[in-house]
Amino acid sequence: MALHIDETCINCGACEPVCPTKAITEGPDIFIIDPNTCVECVGHFDEPQCVKVCPVDCIAKAS
Secondary structure (H helix, E strand, O other): OOEEEOOOOOOOOOOHHHOOOOOEEEOOOOEEEOOOOOOOOOOOOOOOHHHHHOOOOOEEEOO
């Protein structure tokens, strides 16, 4: 269970502070989600908070 940020990320930083497990960090080009830490907000919120705040819809389930 993990989410992924794709290359359409605009580096706005909205996702990082809302992650309850601190799975989101700034990468060299775009923000990245650590798949070992991401729990898709299960146990914290009803929906992934990063997806909720992302202005460009660049966060989805990892394939």
